[in-house]
Amino acid sequence: MYPITLNIENRKCVIIGGGKIGYFKARPLLDAGADVTVVSPDICEEFRLLEREGGIRVSLKEVEEADYREAFLIIVATNSEEVNERVYRNASSSQLVNVISNHELGNFHIPATLNRGMLSISVSTNGASPALSKKIRNDLGDVYDESYEEYLEFLFEARMIIKKSLLTNEEKSKLLKESIADIYKHSTKERYRFLARLLPVEAEFK
Missing domain, CATH: 1.10.8.610 (SirC, precorrin-2 dehydrogenase, C-terminal helical domain-like)
Known part of the structure; x- marks a missing residue:
């Protein structure tokens, strides 16, 4: 894996899955200025609030290839391995795809990130232990405070x-x-x- 920082301002990003895991992935995308669409038959209350505020678009439906065909970045956060794998297989090789539940699928990982204004510190174990990444990030938060x-x-x-x-x-x-x-x-x-x-x-x- 090669770590980079992406400018995703105004880029189309699609989150497949309406649960809280998807919501927590949506927040940093919105903070970075991305154009976020959520596709899921149902969404959590946090997503509903974001939709009411106009922060995201929501398609309350089962995902189809057309829903993410034009996306720059796709985050797959459903509890269906069949759906997760199908989305990954159907995505273009030029698209960025992250499958939350299976780090062997997809072509990028999302690191645990600490933000302090213009300072961003990201920690990744390349999928080996997301829990350790979060622990290290939290430890760094005590050193690099507000x-x-x-x-x-x-x-x-x-x-x-x-x-x-x-x-x-x-x-x-x-x-x-x-x-x-x-x-x-x-x-x-x-x-x-x-x-x-x-x-x-x-x-x-x-």
Whole structure:
């Protein structure tokens, strides 16, 4: 397996199966801006709420090949092995397919992911133990807590200023390395001081 990060904004993603497992897979897709359709004879209350809010489209029916023929990404989350395998076999080789109940089917896995604003940390055991992936993700959550959201915003702002400057590559590299020093992770005051030092640099390209 080769880990990548996908831009799925406005891409058609189909979830086959209306239970809570499918719902938990839908949320990250929606957060990433995907166009999500759920196909299932019945759906859980969480999906009903999402549909009422206009977040997803729902087809209350047994799945047919036409339901996912144009999908960029397919997540199969039913309790029927026959349905799961049929969807996988009928999908195009150019489509991304994940079968929740059988990691030997499909062509990608969904890692356990920790999100802190612009920071995303994904953990995968390549299907060997999803439970361990989740445990490691939760352990990482204690290390990389909510404070990293503001910290990443600071790093992003500093990086944009430095990259656009007329400094030499060596000078840029030095400042970028300095920006990730622990002092800036824990002190808002020090972040402001660092950004203030960059003001003359920012003025160079205005």
